[in-house]
Amino acid sequence: MKEKQKSKIIFLIIAGLIIVNQNFALAAEDQGRLIGFRNAWMKIMNEADSFLRGLLYFKQIQEENNTLVFQNRALESLLIDYQSLKKENELLREALKIKKSDNFNFVLADIIGRSPLNFSQTFVINVGEQDGIKVGQPVVWGGKSLVGEIIDVRKNTSIVRSISDTEFKAAVLIGEKRIEGLLKGNGFLPLYIDLVPVDVEVNQNSKIYTSGLDNKFPKNLYIGDVSQVDKIEGKIFQDIKIEPALDWTKLYQVFVITNTN
Amino acid sequence: MKNIFKQIIKTLFFILFIFILAIFQVTFINRYYLWGTEPNMVLIGLLCNIFNPNFAAVILGAIVGGAIYDFSGLFNFVSFLSFLFTIIIFHFWGKKYILKKNLFLNFLFGILGTIFYNFFYILLSYFLFNANFFQYFFSVSHLIEMGINGLGVFIFCLIAEFFNLLKSLIWKK
Numbered sequence: 001m002k003e004k005q006k007s008k009i010i011f012l013i014i015a016g017l018i019i020v021n022q023n024f025a026l027a028a029e030d031q032g033r034l035i036g037f038r039n040a041w042m043k044i045m046n047e048a049d050s051f052l053r054g055l056l057y058f059k060q061i062q063e064e065n066n067t068l069v070f071q072n073r074a075l076e077s078l079l080i081d082y083q084s085l086k087k088e089n090e091l092l093r094e095a096l097k098i099k100k101s102d103n104f105n106f107v108l109a110d111i112i113g114r115s116p117l118n119f120s121q122t123f124v125i126n127v128g129e130q131d132g133i134k135v136g137q138p139v140v141w142g143g144k145s146l147v148g149e150i151i152d153v154r155k156n157t158s159i160v161r162s163i164s165d166t167e168f169k170a171a172v173l174i175g176e177k178r179i180e181g182l183l184k185g186n187g188f189l190p191l192y193i194d195l196v197p198v199d200v201e202v203n204q205n206s207k208i209y210t211s212g213l214d215n216k217f218p219k220n221l222y223i224g225d226v227s228q229v230d231k232i233e234g235k236i237f238q239d240i241k242i243e244p245a246l247d248w249t250k251l252y253q254v255f256v257i258t259n260t261n
Numbered sequence: 262m263k264n265i266f267k268q269i270i271k272t273l274f275f276i277l278f279i280f281i282l283a284i285f286q287v288t289f290i291n292r293y294y295l296w297g298t299e300p301n302m303v304l305i306g307l308l309c310n311i312f313n314p315n316f317a318a319v320i321l322g323a324i325v326g327g328a329i330y331d332f333s334g335l336f337n338f339v340s341f342l343s344f345l346f347t348i349i350i351f352h353f354w355g356k357k358y359i360l361k362k363n364l365f366l367n368f369l370f371g372i373l374g375t376i377f378y379n380f381f382y383i384l385l386s387y388f389l390f391n392a393n394f395f396q397y398f399f400s401v402s403h404l405i406e407m408g409i410n411g412l413g414v415f416i417f418c419l420i421a422e423f424f425n426l427l428k429s430l431i432w433k434k
Contacts, residue, residue: 041332114333122335
């Protein structure tokens, strides 16, 4: 009897919690009420993450730091050359009236949070509305390699959907033949390209770039290489698997392109 | 009075244990993938304690772990409710149908717990936030996650058993 009563009480408490929370979750449009708390939480977690990493990889970080200091000095001297070349290039462009093909504005952002579960391949960055970030803007790293897109913008933070997320889609071109296809995230790796007919020859290791045809991403953002091509009998489209150029889980910083339109 | 105090201390320790697991998951584990998936540390910790006589502590642990996951992820209250549903179902079913506890049963609970938790998570995120994660549920990665979580629960329970044995040996002396 006592056991039954106990379980009844537990069920009642849980049912109450569910009703309260569901109302709260549904009523709080865009989870607006909790944004402040979430932002503060993300910052705390970021600090905890840095602390943990510092403890675990102290020696590795120290070695990396020494290498980076050395590299930085070398790059600083190269930068002087680059700046003079850039100026010269701009003057020549102006003289010849050549239109620049991609003059992107980049905003550097730190990754301050990652989804803890396998379902959504998303992460949080520390730039938001105040920095000119808008929904749909592409996120890149390492020489215009596509990492993802902005799906939610708040005052100081934004959520990025990575290219491996199930909801991610982009129009792409494959290899030098510039075969059109649709890149889809899997929720896990590898990614795959859909809508490429079986009669088209796709080579392994072909490079994948955005085509810009989806009016979502600018063209020529690098995504990765073709790792496997399967032509299954009875299917009208090929199964093309892609190895992405970047593993976003290993990144700590990204660039947001803010002037795609 | 002393018993109640002891119970409170045990509950607080359990919540702290789940809290540490959740922090570990949202800061460290989510950066390292095992065969394309990451283990669910809070779920492992909770399933390991499914037969804990202090069930209120397990529920509080599920609330704390779920809240940390939710605030670090995309949606509010989804993980929190999924943990609660899974823990309650497993606790009462386990109580009703399992006569003799076995260490290998934990492995099975880890697998089934992952299925239940992910099912609730996918369903709730679909109905509350219109997010479609059904593809993951039928993927190979989900199978791998089941195996990893099952193994995780087994290892955690093995460690707990070892400590229990050690405690009983010291107590005897």
